[in-house]
Amino acid sequence: MVFNIKDSQKRRIKTEFSRKVEKREHVWVPMSDGRKLAATIWLPADAGDNPVPAILEYIPYRKNDFTAIRDSVRHPYFAGHGYASIRVDIGGTGDSDGYLKDEYLKQEQDDALEVLSWIEKQPWSTGAVGMIGKSWGGFSSLQVAARQHPALKAIITLCSTDDRYADDVHYRGGNVLASDMLWWASTMFVYNARPQDPEVVGDTWKKNWLERLEKTPPFVEEWLRHQRRDAYWKHGSVCENIEDITIPVFAVSGWQDGYTDAVFRLIQQLPGESKGLIGPWAHEYPEVATPEPAVGFLQECLRWWGCWLKGEDTGIMEEPKLTSWIQDSERPKVTYDERPGKWVADHSWPSEHVTSRPYWLSNGNLTKEPVAKNEETLIPSMQAHGFYFGVFCPFGQPGDMPADQRLENGKAVIFTSDPLEESIELLGHPMFHAELSADQENALLAVRLMDKAPTGESTLISWGMLNLTHRNSHECPEKLVKGQRYHVEVKLDALGQQIPKGHRIEIAVAPTYWPSAWPSPKPVNLTLYCGEDTRIALPVRTPHEGDKKADRFDAPETAQVMDREIIRNEDRTRQIIHEPVTGEWILSDYSDEGERLLPENGLRYGSKNKNVWSIKEGDPLSARNRCEWELTIGRGQWRIKLETDSEMWCDETNFYLVNSLAAFEDDKKIFSKTWETSIERDHV
Template identity: 60%
Template sequence: MVFNVRDSKLTIRENYPHEVEVIEHIWIPMKDGIRLSAKIWLPKDAYDQPVPAVLEYLPYRKNDFTAIRDSIRHPYFAGHGYASIRVDIRGTGDSEGILYDEYLPQEQEDAIEILNWLEQQTWCTGNVGMIGKSWGGFNGLQVAKHQPKQLKAVISLCSTDDRYADDVHYMGGNILASDMLWWSSTMFAYNARPQDPSVVGDSWFEQWLERLEKTPPYVETWLTHQHRTDYWKQGSVNESYESMTVPVFAVGGWADGYTNAIFRILEHFTGPKKGLIGPWVHEYPEVAIPGPSIGFLQKCVRWWDHWLKGVDTGMMDEPMLTAWLQESVEPAVHYEERPGKWVFEDSWNHNSTNTKHLSLTKSGHLTRENTQEAPIALTSVQQHGLYSGVWCPFGQPGDMPSDQRMENGLSTTFTTDILTKPMSLLGLPSVDVRFSCTKPDALLAARLCDVAPDGSSTLISFGMLNLNHVNDHEHPVALEPAKEYQVNLQLNAIGITIPKGHRLQLSLAPTYWPHAWPSKEEAVVTIHTGKGTQLHLPVRSEALIKPMVTGLLISLKQLLYYLKKFFEKNHAIVVLITTS
């Protein structure tokens, strides 16, 4: 796991409206006697004029692993009038205790105690926001579910509302072989490092030994919960959407493994919400690739100013969803940029797009016409999936899927006619499949590809389903040989325009290594075309398209907000706006 901080000094300003003081270390006491280690960036005038606080709450060791990125982002918030706090979670970094697993109730209880502690500080107004990417995006949502009075807003990046179905452990009920083990091993290695003696003193050695002895390998627990038990429901905020009343700004990227939840958040959270999706990997948008990057910290300050200070920044007047609609590109294992344009939606639900339904034919076509029933035994080759890229890209060379022609030859494909006009897709595609199987255990993987006139094939979405979860993820069943079943397989969210002259291709297979752990026995999965077997595409028609901006995203109210901010400090500002 890596963090991108390249060119940060060039892209993030360092002269701020408020002079910043850094408190390198402070202990935050918990009611059971454990102390959490925190670092604080504070406006120097906060002692006389208290400010709201922004909390980032992570297990990633603030004194070394995240030190560089923390030194870039937290001073920015402090320089704009916020006490910015970075806390090591219990049992990680320099904090005391043991981290027994991810997202435990103890972690959430500690967070609420941190909020109470912040409210009591003389330099804090008592209004607090939480921000975080990945783990910090998860726990921001989890704490918001408790509705603590101090928590006024959350910025959640690269996160999920469903720990079982949409995280690093399982996908569609399949063991996520490519990521579950490395992630568990990574966290185990992080927690094998000692605390900083300059922070904890002479007790560091004893605490280190205790941490080594008591920190478990998390993968053992994850593998004992292979379906959606109460273990996974805890910390999954989709269990009670009605509790999600705290304002949430959900952010992600098309190249990341954590994008699907943004659409569910916008549809189901009951409180104020905004969504932002760029072309990015698992990284902050101001430094992420593929580009274009954006001035994300400015957007964060606008969000905080609105919810923590009561300033009308115009942000809540803007569309609910801002998304980068990507253009078609040649397949490559690395992209520095993804061409496209920004598009907007004032609201979102599953009816926000015109769903296009395509039937599968025995001859391998995708068509809008009704098709006759016919059995098709899917090609089964265990190597299928080797060119799929990584599940959660961080932007390293080789992260992205390569040309899918080899993969297509190891699966059963269904292809549209050549498109006579562009087709824009925005949302969550899925495929309904009627199937039968020769074994009691099997899986189904689906890939959606953009096929260019030269035959090159770019992966634009994929999904997997453990077919034993034919009813749901809580109650798996053994399949009866030859019996026909009906399932819906959800594919990952997409935002792309397929150009005229290209074709869309759906590929199905009962294997997808290394993403999916193989079935116990090789099974012949037969799909049945006709009624019950269709691909569903979230088509964004021209009639639904809002104004598109190819340069700086800015509204009149937002422009006035920035002008007021800058002229208050005797700065001049030049704004370049280009529209299509």
Template identity: 70%
Template sequence: MVFNIRDNDNRRVKTDYPRSIEKWKHVWIPMSDGAKLAATIWIPEDAHDNPVPALLEYLPYRKNDFTAIRDSARHPYFAGHGYASIRVDIRGTGDSDGVLLDEYLKQEQDDCLEVLDWIQEQPWSTGSVGMFGKSWGGFNSLQVAARKHPALKTIITLCSTDDRYADDVHYRGGNIMGQDMLWWASTMFAYNARPQDPTVVGDNWKTNWLDRLNTRPFVESWLSHQRRDDYWKHGSVSEEYTDVDIPVFAVSGWQDGYTDAVFRMLENLPNAKGLIGPWAHEFPEVAIPEPAIGFLQECLRWWDQWLKGIDTGIKEEPQLLSWIQDSELPEVTYEQRPGKWVADQTWPSTNVTNQSFWLSDGKLVQHVTDEEKTVISGMQEHGYYAGVFCPFGQPGDLPADQRLENGKSVIFTSDPLGETIELLGKPVFHADLSTDQENAILAVRLCDKAPTGESTLISWGMLNLTHRDSHEFPEPLEPGKRYNVEIGLDVLGQQIPAGHCLEVSVAPTYWPQAWPSPKPVTLSLYSGAETHLDLPVRTPQRKDASWQEHFERPEISEIMEREIIREEERTRDLIHDTINDAWTLYDYSDEGQRRLPENGMEYGSINKNTYTIKGNDPLSAKATCEWDLTVGRGAWQTRLKTYSEMTSDEETFYLTNTMTAFENEEEIFNKTWQKNIPRDHV
């Protein structure tokens, strides 16, 4: 997970602004319980005489080092245009007091409400505040908006979710995310253990560091809640959409893991607009694939409208602007995705209609067929070429040519399309099926097959079939009994050219995206009226042409000076041990090491993840994640090494997490947490 700024000749670096700015470092925001939160504030120099609205980004990722480069790209930009742009470390992270015990706790929200109180009371503040953020900051912007603080007038939420159970890195379709559940937990296990800066907080840093090192791994809580219970309902604004009644700008990209949430927010939030580009999990002014856009200018239009009362035209614009991607041959990394911008006045859109395809005898056809039975045996290694769930734009993140997967599932292929179609929205797969086990997965892939044979993954979905009726109250399957189930695939904005074919893949396995069922599964799929794929086909509009030049050239602030100590490196290697029929994916990411001359901080990280399984043995699934983090300055250097492991048998999950900490290369802490957690319908 790299927080950096990519070089881009198309980007304009701004150094002159309408208002001169100051940067206030190490600002302390007091909490009612005596704790202090650490903040950096960029603000117009004359704000005491001419008060300004405030913008808040509230994150656990360390403002003084780990996100300092990315913060420098946009916070000064907002300040130069007449805002106090505030970056706060969440309690237990960076230089803020305390420890962070889990994601999105009520404490996190309560603290944020006190931050909003504090902003209102400042002499430089007009009392109007907007929140923004990507990922964690996008999540808590939504969650705090639901708390209805009177100062919070609007939010911009990027790459976020409204449903913490159904649409995040822990569970999808009731399945444990085999590649992400442990990885993200291991990430926060390591991140949370980094110390405060002694030059900022004083001698107490060491006591606080030992407290942070003793924080239990989040994965133990996440895996203890395998169904959609109150643990996941907390922080999910989908529980009561009407609580978020302020204007919301929801932003994502087709490569992001959270694009579905934009569509749900447009449908359910009373004052929401959406933007979806071709991007990975990143801000659109710096993201790949290109085209990047002048997103900071769009943010200013949004802030000016809702925080300054300036009519910027935002209110009259369509509810959704999205990038329809041209068909491309499969690549594990795209620098660009050709396509076009389209506008839909409302969502759901009157420009989108449903088109159905039925499955029969290896074909996708546009008419109901006679019933026939297709037997599908699970191959445990199916899914290794799926790419990562939530790409950050690193090399190798994306799915490979799906011909590498197709022999491990059953494929249904359409005839070549007679005319080009454009898809926008959520495909839905309906299946009439039975299984030979009480616990089973259904995984569906949708691909664009070129006339030359290459198969590009354009959408996918999966369902734990014990969750067919409810994520809150799962029920075992009755072997041999037929069920009608529905799977929503990931939303997409995709052109399929004439002459190309559509492919649908069906399988009862998808490792490492989904943790395997406890026993090998044979799935029976019955064709006929109930088994079909619904596709959202968008009719092109003449007005679409007027949106192609809507966005300005990307602008950012001048990036803070940084020195590269160690360059980044990324590899993803899949090894098949043919003698033992064992498959192992090695995912290695050296995110480099940097030094910031502004404060002398040095920081770096290396992450190694391994996902292993043997053919026809779901209980051989094993995930391991390792981190090696460094933070220091001069003669003060700290290092963290972590190891996390997850395995299972038919009844139980087994977790091991080990933390080792060093101060100036001397080991000062070593602890292992082990926990066994019963399987609950997974």
């Protein structure tokens, strides 16, 4: 996970603002229980005499080093336009007191409410506050909004979710998301082990660090103990109490992000004012995101904050409910620098401009009419199906995107349409409906949707999967009865995609999708009954006159990125290895995220991460995932290194986890611990 700014991106750099900016570092926000949270504040220099509204970003990723570069382009920009922009490290992270026990705990929300009350009382504050955040910060913005603090007037949530079980890095469609669950847990495992800065907190840093090392758990253990949608996941999932979010919400994501679907749900279900924006982007802020086109998102933020924090008539609420980028058809590439297309506008969601167009599955074909007979198609297991999916939630690194799906299609059953007689545009969720049976009590269904070019290339444009024991409920899974027919639905990820005349629509169906889904305990054969009930419904959008007003964004604009010295450049390799003698398939993903020095505070930091997923053909119990991290941070003679090693594997009844952590000070190992556990499989 790289927090960096590419100097090569086209954007206007603002160095002068209408109000002079003052930066206040190492500000302590007191909590009622005696703890302190660490903050940095950018605000107009005259805010003491002319109070301003405030904007809060509340995340665990360390403001003084790991997010300092990205913070420098955004927070001074807001301050220069008349806001106090406040960046707070969540309790137990960065220089804030304590240690972090898990994601999104109630204590985290309670602390945020105290931060809001503290901001409200400051002499430079008008008492009106907004929250903004990407990923964790987007989650926390939604969760804190539901707590209804009177000072919080509006939020901007980017790349986030309202549903922690169904739409996050832990489970998808009731399946263990093997590509990300251990990886993300291993990421937070090493991140949480970083110490406070001695220059900020003083001599207590070492004692506090040792407590963090000892007490911070590997989150994956708790995540894997909750394999169904229970109270653990409902907490922090604002879809459970969406009516409590009464303030305005601006929801933002991109088609390459892992959290696009939430934008559609939020703008449809929120009781108050809301807007949605979806571009072609990866998991990043739109003013610096790839692929292009990036947009003047900070200007859009100012219009949002001006409306809801200052009471100005910025016109933003007269604009469409949802603005989205319809991507042109492209040949498959694992890296896109740009995605050509167009902006479109929808004044409501669901949109009156989107209709459902069904295609029925029959004998390897997609047809416009259902087949009359009850045709049976066998869907066998191939454990290596899924290696060319790409990354679940891309950050814009090279190699993140899916490869040509012809590399996958021999491991699934494929259904293909005739060439399209006219171009179509898709916006929203494809829905896959199937009548099927399985020869095991525990099985999954994976579905891929592709754009097949006349020259043969197959581009993945959407996907979805369902643990079939969760066919009726994620809360109360039920074993399948072997051979019994079931009617199931799989909602594929939302897309905004043009498919040209002459191209074909392609559907792949399989009972495996490693490493996205942890495999079922035994090899599975599905039988698909290709009649009236087995079809794919595509969300076809009709262009309209209002689309002409959708292309309204200014060029990207930011504050000046802070000085930084590149000590070691970034590097990325992603290898898929097949050993035909043993039948083993291996995906090895290595990311050297580089090393940087920040002259402003003298901190030097870097990280390396290697992730390996392996499986043997014909043996789902051979699935194994290993994630290794090396992370360094220091200043001058103060040098810290952390190493973690996390592994996950299974047998027919249990998952097994081993997480090891080693900490070094000045190259001397000062801490080492290993956590081992087994957790029973629960209908996965």
